[in-house]
Amino acid sequence: MKKPIFPCFIIKLPVLLFVLLLFTGCKNPGEKKTARQDNSLAVPAERGPATDTLVIDQLAAVFFTPGPLHRQQLKAQFTAAQYDGIDHECFYQMKNARTSLKEHWPQIRIYEVTDTLYLRFIREDGRPAGIDLNKKRDMCGLYIFNRKNDPVIADMMSIGTSLENYFTR
Numbered sequence: 001m002k003k004p005i006f007p008c009f010i011i012k013l014p015v016l017l018f019v020l021l022l023f024t025g026c027k028n029p030g031e032k033k034t035a036r037q038d039n040s041l042a043v044p045a046e047r048g049p050a051t052d053t054l055v056i057d058q059l060a061a062v063f064f065t066p067g068p069l070h071r072q073q074l075k076a077q078f079t080a081a082q083y084d085g086i087d088h089e090c091f092y093q094m095k096n097a098r099t100s101l102k103e104h105w106p107q108i109r110i111y112e113v114t115d116t117l118y119l120r121f122i123r124e125d126g127r128p129a130g131i132d133l134n135k136k137r138d139m140c141g142l143y144i145f146n147r148k149n150d151p152v153i154a155d156m157m158s159i160g161t162s163l164e165n166y167f168t169r
Contacts, residue, residue: 054118056111059146063110063113064116064140098110117134119131122147142159149166149169
Protein backbone atom coordinates (compact mmCIF):
# COMPACT_ATOMS: atom_id res chain seq x y z
CA MET A 1 0.00 0.00 0.00
CA LYS A 2 1.34 3.40 -1.01
CA LYS A 3 1.71 6.23 1.47
CA PRO A 4 -0.27 9.31 0.57
CA ILE A 5 1.94 12.23 -0.52
CA PHE A 6 -0.58 14.88 0.41
CA PRO A 7 -0.08 15.05 4.26
CA CYS A 8 3.71 15.26 3.91
CA PHE A 9 3.37 17.99 1.30
CA ILE A 10 1.11 20.05 3.60
CA ILE A 11 3.80 20.13 6.28
CA LYS A 12 6.80 20.74 4.02
CA LEU A 13 5.30 23.57 1.96
CA PRO A 14 4.72 26.02 4.88
CA VAL A 15 8.17 25.24 6.27
CA LEU A 16 9.74 25.92 2.88
CA LEU A 17 7.82 29.18 2.50
CA PHE A 18 8.84 30.28 6.00
CA VAL A 19 12.52 29.62 5.26
CA LEU A 20 12.29 31.56 1.99
CA LEU A 21 10.67 34.49 3.81
CA LEU A 22 13.48 34.51 6.36
CA PHE A 23 16.11 34.82 3.65
CA THR A 24 14.31 37.53 1.72
CA GLY A 25 12.61 39.34 4.61
CA CYS A 26 15.47 41.73 5.41
CA LYS A 27 15.57 43.14 1.92
CA ASN A 28 13.04 45.87 1.39
CA PRO A 29 13.56 47.32 -2.11
CA GLY A 30 10.72 49.79 -1.73
CA GLU A 31 12.36 51.54 1.20
CA LYS A 32 14.68 54.42 0.40
CA LYS A 33 17.97 54.63 2.24
CA THR A 34 17.96 58.43 2.17
CA ALA A 35 14.82 59.02 4.21
CA ARG A 36 15.12 61.95 6.65
CA GLN A 37 13.14 62.96 9.66
CA ASP A 38 11.38 66.34 9.98
CA ASN A 39 14.00 67.81 12.32
CA SER A 40 17.01 66.73 10.29
CA LEU A 41 19.28 68.81 8.13
CA ALA A 42 21.07 67.19 5.23
CA VAL A 43 24.35 68.80 4.31
CA PRO A 44 24.20 68.87 0.52
CA ALA A 45 26.97 67.23 -1.48
CA GLU A 46 26.35 69.67 -4.35
CA ARG A 47 28.63 72.24 -2.70
CA GLY A 48 31.66 70.52 -4.17
CA PRO A 49 33.44 67.21 -3.82
CA ALA A 50 33.65 67.68 -0.07
CA THR A 51 32.10 70.19 2.28
CA ASP A 52 34.92 71.34 4.49
CA THR A 53 33.44 71.97 7.95
CA LEU A 54 30.04 71.75 9.60
CA VAL A 55 29.72 74.00 12.67
CA ILE A 56 27.29 72.79 15.33
CA ASP A 57 26.28 75.02 18.25
CA GLN A 58 23.13 73.35 19.55
CA LEU A 59 21.94 70.02 20.93
CA ALA A 60 22.75 67.69 18.08
CA ALA A 61 22.90 64.19 16.71
CA VAL A 62 25.21 63.97 13.70
CA PHE A 63 24.90 60.89 11.50
CA PHE A 64 27.91 60.43 9.26
CA THR A 65 28.64 58.20 6.31
CA PRO A 66 31.68 58.37 4.06
CA GLY A 67 31.60 60.20 0.76
CA PRO A 68 32.01 58.31 -2.54
CA LEU A 69 35.81 58.37 -2.55
CA HIS A 70 36.17 57.25 1.06
CA ARG A 71 33.44 54.65 0.49
CA GLN A 72 35.44 53.15 -2.40
CA GLN A 73 38.52 52.95 -0.17
CA LEU A 74 36.52 51.15 2.52
CA LYS A 75 34.92 48.85 -0.06
CA ALA A 76 38.36 47.70 -1.22
CA GLN A 77 39.09 46.42 2.30
CA PHE A 78 36.20 43.92 2.33
CA THR A 79 34.71 41.21 0.20
CA ALA A 80 31.48 42.19 -1.57
CA ALA A 81 29.41 40.15 0.91
CA GLN A 82 31.13 41.71 3.94
CA TYR A 83 30.71 45.22 2.55
CA ASP A 84 27.03 44.65 1.76
CA GLY A 85 26.47 43.25 5.25
CA ILE A 86 28.12 46.23 6.93
CA ASP A 87 26.19 48.65 4.72
CA HIS A 88 22.93 46.85 5.52
CA GLU A 89 23.66 46.93 9.25
CA CYS A 90 24.54 50.63 9.14
CA PHE A 91 21.33 51.49 7.33
CA TYR A 92 19.10 49.76 9.90
CA GLN A 93 21.06 50.96 12.94
CA MET A 94 20.85 54.54 11.69
CA LYS A 95 17.16 54.16 10.88
CA ASN A 96 16.49 52.86 14.41
CA ALA A 97 18.54 55.67 15.97
CA ARG A 98 16.68 58.33 13.95
CA THR A 99 13.35 56.87 15.04
CA SER A 100 14.43 56.84 18.68
CA LEU A 101 15.64 60.44 18.47
CA LYS A 102 12.43 61.63 16.82
CA GLU A 103 10.16 59.84 19.29
CA HIS A 104 12.04 60.36 22.58
CA TRP A 105 14.36 63.32 22.01
CA PRO A 106 12.59 65.71 19.58
CA GLN A 107 14.54 68.72 20.91
CA ILE A 108 17.77 67.34 19.44
CA ARG A 109 18.62 68.54 15.94
CA ILE A 110 19.54 65.75 13.53
CA TYR A 111 22.28 66.36 10.97
CA GLU A 112 23.14 63.99 8.13
CA VAL A 113 26.62 64.37 6.68
CA THR A 114 28.28 62.48 3.85
CA ASP A 115 30.97 64.63 2.26
CA THR A 116 31.79 66.80 5.24
CA LEU A 117 35.44 66.55 6.27
CA TYR A 118 35.34 68.13 9.73
CA LEU A 119 32.79 68.62 12.49
CA ARG A 120 33.25 71.63 14.74
CA PHE A 121 31.17 71.63 17.90
CA ILE A 122 30.83 74.85 19.93
CA ARG A 123 30.25 74.34 23.67
CA GLU A 124 28.12 76.67 25.83
CA ASP A 125 31.28 78.40 27.11
CA GLY A 126 32.43 79.07 23.52
CA ARG A 127 35.21 76.47 23.43
CA PRO A 128 35.31 74.42 20.22
CA ALA A 129 35.71 70.67 19.87
CA GLY A 130 36.67 69.27 16.50
CA ILE A 131 36.40 65.90 14.80
CA ASP A 132 38.22 64.96 11.62
CA LEU A 133 35.94 62.57 9.72
CA ASN A 134 38.77 61.73 7.30
CA LYS A 135 40.38 59.72 10.09
CA LYS A 136 37.27 57.62 10.68
CA ARG A 137 37.42 54.08 9.37
CA ASP A 138 33.72 53.43 9.97
CA MET A 139 31.01 52.97 7.34
CA CYS A 140 28.66 55.00 9.51
CA GLY A 141 28.32 56.51 12.92
CA LEU A 142 26.51 58.91 15.18
CA TYR A 143 27.99 61.73 17.25
CA ILE A 144 25.84 63.23 19.97
CA PHE A 145 26.46 66.66 21.49
CA ASN A 146 24.84 68.41 24.46
CA ARG A 147 26.94 71.64 24.42
CA LYS A 148 28.23 70.97 27.96
CA ASN A 149 30.52 68.00 27.29
CA ASP A 150 32.65 66.92 24.37
CA PRO A 151 30.74 65.19 21.57
CA VAL A 152 30.80 61.42 21.81
CA ILE A 153 30.18 58.63 19.36
CA ALA A 154 26.92 56.92 20.32
CA ASP A 155 26.46 53.17 20.46
CA MET A 156 23.68 52.71 17.91
CA MET A 157 23.12 49.12 19.05
CA SER A 158 21.86 50.48 22.38
CA ILE A 159 20.85 53.96 21.30
CA GLY A 160 18.32 54.52 24.09
CA THR A 161 20.93 53.92 26.78
CA SER A 162 23.55 56.03 24.96
CA LEU A 163 21.19 59.00 24.65
CA GLU A 164 19.94 58.71 28.23
CA ASN A 165 23.44 58.46 29.71
CA TYR A 166 24.85 61.35 27.68
CA PHE A 167 22.01 63.87 27.71
CA THR A 168 20.98 63.47 31.35
CA ARG A 169 24.38 63.63 33.06
